Amino acid sequence: MAQTKPTAAGLHEPTTERIRQQPVNRRVIWGAGFLAFAAFAMWANHATNEADLAASRDGLLLYAGIPGHSIAAWFLIVALLGGTAGPVLLIPALIAKIPRKLPRRIIGWTSLVAAAAAVPYVGILSILAYMGVYGMGDSLRIVAPDGQSVIVTQDDFDGDSVDIYIPNDDFHYKWVRSAPEISGWPRVEDQDCHLDSADGVLRLTCGSKTVVI
Template identity: 45%
Template sequence: MTRREAWGAALIALGVLAFWWATAIWAVPAQDSAGRQVVFFYQGVSGSAITGWIQLVSLLGGAVGSILLASALIGRIRRRRLRRSVGWAACAVAILAAPYSAVVVFFAFLAAMGIGDDVELTAATGQSVLVTQDGFDGDVVVIYTKYDRFHYVMNRQADDLAGFPRVKDRDCHLVDLDGRLRLTCGADSVIINPT
């Protein structure tokens, strides 16, 4: 086995393992016992963005590994005509797969960049909420309350905070009101009942 074949096989195996990890393992838990959506959030980065980067790297690594492995294996063919035929066929397959691969990489990149906004706010008492706003027109704002160290559970939608200016661009504050939380962004306020 040549060095090129070893690198190709290793990149393909690593890409498959990373993609499986990102899609199967990283998504757990998706819901709590009450059926509410749970999201991962660590150091200002959402779980979907982390998953997107893992998928993007695994896709690119798998593509590079496939090129390395295919070129090394095609080079092993001893018959000149057969080697050229297989090489041209592999080149045609790569050209036909390029648009599909570009679309997949584009959407993985969008997921990695985080299409929406995530704003983490903490009250003076230490309670925190995560406010997410979609990246298109800003009309969907969802508030999540702390679930555990790295997870937030969906609490409610906040239509009062939807639209422009975006939540991340407003002066937002979180205040504890005897067990309830008040989220104030500019002139708009929302009451949150942490559960």
């Protein structure tokens, strides 16, 4: 029985299809992974903000190495990165799977316009996240020789608002007093501040000024 010899096009077509489809599948997986990670980071951002607000209503400061608002801002930055990388990988890969040329082009251009419209929104969120990490004032943790610690916060504008917190539990510090004595300039973090404990009294010294806590 005579066999039909496969054509060069017939031999080439499956190989071309495999080469084209394999990167697309990989991009879909990575894009979906980035979006899932971004969704988790947004949830963590919301949960941290809520915990920070709840603590502030009780006169507490959420602190886990860095203040709660900074933790929330870092989660927002991660969410923005994942939320940007995910669609960049996922959308072109899905559009490439559309078999008809005209719908593929329409959806592609529509996606491009939508991405351009989202740029200002992402930019604003990025600025807010940056301010949350670096522009919300100073939080300085100072430890005494016996291990006791305080956190001193100072606003980021004229520096005239200084507050002192002492430990309340593993992740919260409790407000105890304001400290106008060490407010203004130079800022607290730029002064030579140290904490001493004697007779059950904490004394915070910054330069030539001492605050009894």
